Amino acid sequence: MALLLATVFWVHQDASVQAARGTPVCFSAGSLEVSKPATWALGCLCLWIIFTPLYLVCRRQSG
Template identity: 70%
Template sequence: MTTLIPLAVLLGSVGWVYQDASARARRGTPVYFSAGWIELSKAATWALGCLCLWIVILPLYLTCRRQAG
């Protein structure tokens, strides 16, 4: 049970990031980040990044989301 809660939080936040990034892209205000060869601009890229490096990508998404308006 103790491993299911963090997994649910991870999957829930990945799903939210994907849905939010998709909605923002449809409205014409995509969430975008670029540093060197790393580019995060599509909903699937944000979600995959969040799934792999949640502790880094989720705060980055929230910061870029706020800057995107």
């Protein structure tokens, strides 16, 4: 449980920093778009096993 919460906190903080720099971490598939820090954090909280690796891949692509 602690690992989950730590990951969610880190993702939110990191996504906020990236957005403030002007390089938000974005993912889109069809009508689903994830680009806001709160959305990334909520995704990681609900579906950690999917959203955490997805965030890391998208973060690498965003610069």
